[in-house]
Amino acid sequence: MTVLNIQxxxxxxxxxxxxxxxxxxxxxxxxxxxxxxxxxxxxxTTLFRAINGFVPIESGSITVDGISVKELHGRRLRELRRHxxxxxxxxxxxxxxxxxxxxxxxxxxRWSAWRALRFLFWPKAEELAEAEAALRRVGIAHxxxxxxxxxxxxxxxxxxxxxxxxxxxxxxxxxEPIASLDPDLSDEILALICSLANEAxxxxxxxxxxxxxxxxxxxxVIKIQxxxxxxxxxxAGEHVDRNLRVAD
Amino acid sequence: xxxxxxxxxxxxxxFPPDFSPSFLWAERVPLLQTVEIAAGAMVFxxxxxxxxxxxxxxRLPGSRVLYAAxxxxxxxxxxxxxxxxxxLVGIGPGAGMLAIAVYYGAAMGKVCGDLFxxxxxxxxxxxxxxxxxxxxxAFYGQLPLRLKDLLTYGAYDFECAMRASVIxxxxxxxxxxxxxxxxxxxxxxxxxxxxxxxxxxxxxxxDLLALAVRKYxxxxxxxxxxxxxxxxxxxxxxxxxxxxxxxxxxxWPPRIPSEHLGDLPRLLGETLAIAFGGTALAVLLAVxxxxxxxRNLAPAWMHFPVRRLLEGxxxxxxxxxxLLLVTMAGIGPKSGILALALHSTGVFGKLYAESxxxxxWEPVMALAATGGPRLAIAGFGLMxxxxxxxxxxxxxxxxxxxxxxxxxxxxxxxxxxGALFNAQQQxxxxxxxxxxxxxxxxxxxxxxxxxxxxxxxxxTEGQI
Numbered sequence: 001m002t003v004l005n006i007q008x009x010x011x012x013x014x015x016x017x018x019x020x021x022x023x024x025x026x027x028x029x030x031x032x033x034x035x036x037x038x039x040x041x042x043x044x045t046t047l048f049r050a051i052n053g054f055v056p057i058e059s060g061s062i063t064v065d066g067i068s069v070k071e072l073h074g075r076r077l078r079e080l081r082r083h084x085x086x087x088x089x090x091x092x093x094x095x096x097x098x099x100x101x102x103x104x105x106x107x108x109x110r111w112s113a114w115r116a117l118r119f120l121f122w123p124k125a126e127e128l129a130e131a132e133a134a135l136r137r138v139g140i141a142h143x144x145x146x147x148x149x150x151x152x153x154x155x156x157x158x159x160x161x162x163x164x165x166x167x168x169x170x171x172x173x174x175x176e177p178i179a180s181l182d183p184d185l186s187d188e189i190l191a192l193i194c195s196l197a198n199e200a201x202x203x204x205x206x207x208x209x210x211x212x213x214x215x216x217x218x219x220x221v222i223k224i225q226x227x228x229x230x231x232x233x234x235x236a237g238e239h240v241d242r243n244l245r246v247a248d
Numbered sequence: 249x250x251x252x253x254x255x256x257x258x259x260x261x262x263f264p265p266d267f268s269p270s271f272l273w274a275e276r277v278p279l280l281q282t283v284e285i286a287a288g289a290m291v292f293x294x295x296x297x298x299x300x301x302x303x304x305x306x307r308l309p310g311s312r313v314l315y316a317a318x319x320x321x322x323x324x325x326x327x328x329x330x331x332x333x334x335x336l337v338g339i340g341p342g343a344g345m346l347a348i349a350v351y352y353g354a355a356m357g358k359v360c361g362d363l364f365x366x367x368x369x370x371x372x373x374x375x376x377x378x379x380x381x382x383x384x385x386a387f388y389g390q391l392p393l394r395l396k397d398l399l400t401y402g403a404y405d406f407e408c409a410m411r412a413s414v415i416x417x418x419x420x421x422x423x424x425x426x427x428x429x430x431x432x433x434x435x436x437x438x439x440x441x442x443x444x445x446x447x448x449x450x451x452x453x454x455d456l457l458a459l460a461v462r463k464y465x466x467x468x469x470x471x472x473x474x475x476x477x478x479x480x481x482x483x484x485x486x487x488x489x490x491x492x493x494x495x496x497x498x499x500w501p502p503r504i505p506s507e508h509l510g511d512l513p514r515l516l517g518e519t520l521a522i523a524f525g526g527t528a529l530a531v532l533l534a535v536x537x538x539x540x541x542x543r544n545l546a547p548a549w550m551h552f553p554v555r556r557l558l559e560g561x562x563x564x565x566x567x568x569x570x571l572l573l574v575t576m577a578g579i580g581p582k583s584g585i586l587a588l589a590l591h592s593t594g595v596f597g598k599l600y601a602e603s604x605x606x607x608x609w610e611p612v613m614a615l616a617a618t619g620g621p622r623l624a625i626a627g628f629g630l631m632x633x634x635x636x637x638x639x640x641x642x643x644x645x646x647x648x649x650x651x652x653x654x655x656x657x658x659x660x661x662x663x664x665x666g667a668l669f670n671a672q673q674q675x676x677x678x679x680x681x682x683x684x685x686x687x688x689x690x691x692x693x694x695x696x697x698x699x700x701x702x703x704x705x706x707x708t709e710g711q712i
Contacts, residue, residue: 052617081619092614096632105628108620116624160614167618 003203004028008060022227028203035214036207038224044207082109085164089179095149100131106166134162154185174206258576265441282423284478286413291475292349297356305364306386321354323691325651330416341422342484352409364390399465407458415567502682518581519663523653526588533593538600562594574660584661599641607633650694
């Protein structure tokens with residue numbers, strides 16, 4: 001089943017500058033793990049933001065779970081975003097909240113505003129249990145009530161992954177999740193999100209700087225340069241997705 | 249709340265303001281006086297402040313005593329200083345000018361002294377090794393090294409002093425403030441309204457000037473000439489040494505009659521109630537208003553009018569709010585609380601909105617990506633992230649509001665300021681000095697307590 005389908009996507013920043021993304025096409029099935037490689041400024045983050053509906057689409061299309069992102073606004077867009085979880089490089093947790101609050105931020109999409117605010121001050125036992133269960137899956141259940149500013153860099157990323165799990169997404173976008181981690185931690189985090197993708201069945205799209213990690217953990221690797229998907233490679237023994245084609 | 253309802257019910261008495269040409273023409277004199285107070289005071293406070301700062305920076309003998317004196321002098325609120333000078337040199341703009349010159353001269357000396365002391369030691373030492381005297385080293389070393397920060401602070405000081413010059417008149421120190429009090433006492437509210445409008449306009453012009461000075465600090469040099477002329481024009485008209493000496497003699501020793509001593513706890517309680525109540529009420533009002541005024545949180549149709557409302561509240565100083573409220577809602581601390589609350593709401597609202605606008609962006613985007621409702625994202629992301637700067641702003645403003653509470657007391661909100669004003673009106677100068685000293689100790693203590701909290705939170709003014 002196709003989770004994400006991108007066709008000839010073009011994103012421009014201004015009329016006069018060259019497009020940030022210039023005709024990207026790509027498709028992901030449930031449980032599939034794809035890495036995007038490319039230098040800084042290649043358009044990886046813009047691609048993720050476009051999938052989330054944060055940047056306007058000039059031409060082409062993006063669909064997530066069969067819903068087109070392009071024309072969505074307000075409530076409909078927020079409903080779509082619930083299908084997509086995001087883990088990025090550091091700085092995307094709220095340092096001043098406790099770990100359990102950051103984890104349950106993944107539930108904001110299905111909670112009412114009132115319930116969200118109530119949880120900040122009076123969390124219920126079953127909500128805490130859900131946060132703890134998510135933390136157990138990423139291996140740091142004991143950090144449930146810690147201050148987020150007190151935990152280490154690797155734990156920080158695990159909390160971000162736990163938040164993504166709480167969201168129960170069909171697609172996980174990981175935007176350079178290991179950019180600020182040392183090699184040992186990088187292996188741990190990538191192994192973790194890949195095994196969770198197998199286990200929970202969400203599609204995983206992950207941008208990376210380092211080719212060695214991309215080939216080690218992912219089913220497919222796509223290289224982006226100056227807004228164009230240069231070529232794609234696959235790991236030995238796997239089939240090329242027919243929907244995937246190289247843009248002009 | 250009753251007082252507030254009363255206030256707004258009676259607000260219509262002020263409409264329409266008297267904009268008749270003859271009245272406006274007559275008011276050109278006090279208006280010019282106010283400008284002169286500001287300009288003259290600026291020249292004095294900057295030149296005195298710079299010399300004092302250089303003495304502190306050069307660590308000349310006695311500079312530690314001087315520094316301590318400046319710190320304590322800064323704890324006499326500017327309007328309290330004005331009332332003291334009214335007594336010493338007579339009613340009129342001269343008193344206002346001197347009060348502002350002394351208060352902001354001390355402030356300038358202290359802050360710029362801090363800047364000089366923290367200048368890089370390297371170049372300063374190499375200058376000293378030429379055998380130059382300490383003052384010369386300060387003038388050629390620390391002054392140029394710190395010029396940029398100095399001008400930044402100078403412009404800020406300029407802004408505060410300009411604003412203060414508009415209100416010192418409220419205790420008889422001349423200019424537009426004295427006129428305003430006169431018309432309010434004569435229950436001529438249409439003309440009082442005109443003066444409030446003029447006053448807000450003047451503050452706006454002063455703010456623009458301060459902005460220009462921030463951008464082109466050289467402008468300060470042009471103001472020096474105008475300031476000297478103004479200072480001469482504003483010289484105390486009724487000044488006589490014999491009178492001043494007589495007043496000083498009658499001030500000493502400070503004394504509170506035994507039958508009034510029992511009132512002291514109540515007076516202090518009222519002043520603290522004004523400061524705490526005003527700040528607390530302002531925080532309650534400013535949190536929702538600040539959120540509604542943040543450009544990254546509220547839609548344009550909401551944040552635009554809210555920001556204008558906050559600017560309006562902020563444009564009217566506490567003392568003017570106090571004058572209006574005391575007239576409309578009655579004498580007493582309640583009016584003082586509301587006066588502080590209204591002005592501080594404007595200040596907090598703007599600062600809170602900016603704190604929310606300046607939060608780290610990535611975590612908020614991550615929350616928005618979960619598809620949660622706007623209010624939930626504000627609660628999980630914006631509010632916790634904006635909290636530290638908001639708390640620091642609140643703390644600094646509370647320090648100021650202790651001063652402001654004694655000031656609005658003088659114009660009818662009661663407390664220690666009210667007692668001071670009554671003593672002055674009845675020529676009981678020994679009592680006046682006693683209440684002035686109590687005010688001074690109160691502010692000193694409040695500053696010290698705030699300093700302790702800041703030390704614990706590890707914050708400095710530059711961190712905001």
